Amino acid sequence: MKVSFYGVRGCIPSPGAEFNRYGGNTMCVTVEGEAGELLVLDAGTGVIELGKRLMAGAFGRGEGEASLFLTHAHWDHIQGFPFFVPVYVPGNHIQVFGPNSSPQMLESILEGQMNPHFMPIQSLGNLGANIELRSLMADEGVSVGALKVCAHSVPHGTMESLALKIEEGDTRVVFVPDAGYEADALEPSLRSFYQGADLLIHDTTYTSEDRATRISRGYASAEIAASVAAQCGVRCLVPIHYDQDYTDEQVDALVERCREVLDSSPGGASVDLVAAKESLVLDVPQK
Numbered sequence: 002m003k004v005s006f007y008g009v010r011g012c013i014p015s016p017g018a019e020f021n022r023y024g025g026n027t028m029c030v031t032v033e034g035e036a037g038e039l040l041v042l043d044a045g046t047g048v049i050e051l052g053k054r055l056m057a058g059a060f061g062r063g064e065g066e067a068s069l070f071l072t073h074a075h076w077d078h079i080q081g082f083p084f085f086v087p088v089y090v091p092g093n094h095i096q097v098f099g100p101n102s103s104p105q106m107l108e109s110i111l112e113g114q115m116n117p118h119f120m121p122i123q124s125l126g127n128l129g130a131n132i133e134l135r136s137l138m139a140d141e142g143v144s145v146g147a148l149k150v151c152a153h154s155v156p157h158g159t160m161e162s163l164a165l166k167i168e169e170g171d172t173r174v175v176f177v178p179d180a181g182y183e184a185d186a187l188e189p190s191l192r193s194f195y196q197g198a199d200l201l202i203h204d205t206t207y208t209s210e211d212r213a214t215r216i217s218r219g220y221a222s223a224e225i226a227a228s229v230a231a232q233c234g235v236r237c238l239v240p241i242h243y244d245q246d247y248t249d250e251q252v253d254a255l256v257e258r259c260r261e262v263l264d265s266s267p268g269g270a271s272v273d274l275v276a277a278k279e280s281l282v283l284d285v286p287q288k
């Protein structure tokens with residue numbers, strides 16, 4: 002699998018020179034399978050640049066196929082969708098999976114985003130591509146070519162988000178951009194969901210000090226991300242979803258904090274650490 006990062010910020014975009022090294026776009030990561038299957042994980046503003054790049058290939062000819070998985074519908078996970086150019090090209094087929102019990106609920110959220118008060122598009126029906134809305138319940142799995150995608154609910158403030166696990170053969174990538182739990186109270190089922198992942202792309206919004214003052218927002222700290230990675234024996238932790246106000250230097254310090262906690266946690270010293278940033282591409286080879 003090839004994992005590419007297009008947006009790594011939480012909440013709102015962070016334009017400005019002091020954010021450029023990690024990038025200021027909100028959440029969007031792609032996973033490509035060995036046979037070319039394309040999964041898009043969340044549609045924050047990072048998906049806009051992805052869309053432009055895809056237009057150079059099959060999506061520009063109306064022959065593209067992608068599966069978009071939305072972990073939840075907070076702005077930073079859907080705000081790029083109306084600006085994802087491939088949705089306007091007839092012939093493209095885009096499956097959109099959302100964390101609801103029915104596709105009608107996902108449709109009402111995405112239709113709401115197209116409401117004329119927010120967008121001139123008016124309705125999903127005005128997008129040219131074939132957009133297929135599908136629900137993705139926690140504990141359910143779907144297949145996209147040779148890739149298997151499973152979901153597990155995670156607490157996120159007053160609501161829930163999804164953790165997504167993508168498997169190809171024995172290779173596993175887990176994506177959990179928003180996680181409001183405590184590291185010492187990880188549900189056993191979530192622990193086994195993360196266990197042994199090759200990549201754990203995990204919410205690292207705050208330092209523990211900042212998180213303590215904003216606990217109701219439902220995000221994780223560097224300390225939580227590192228502790229969870231060590232507990233679950235993952236091969237590599239990829240911190241992501243940095244607070245929009247943290248400059249590049251502050252994110253550097255956040256990532257250093259992850260390394261310190263990993264090194265002082267049982268089993269953590271052997272966990273690799275690669276910070277998410279725009280344009281980063283990670284190859285996750287088949288075992």
Ligand SMILES: [Zn+2]
Pocket residue numbers: 011012028075077078178179242
């Ligand atoms: Zn978020």
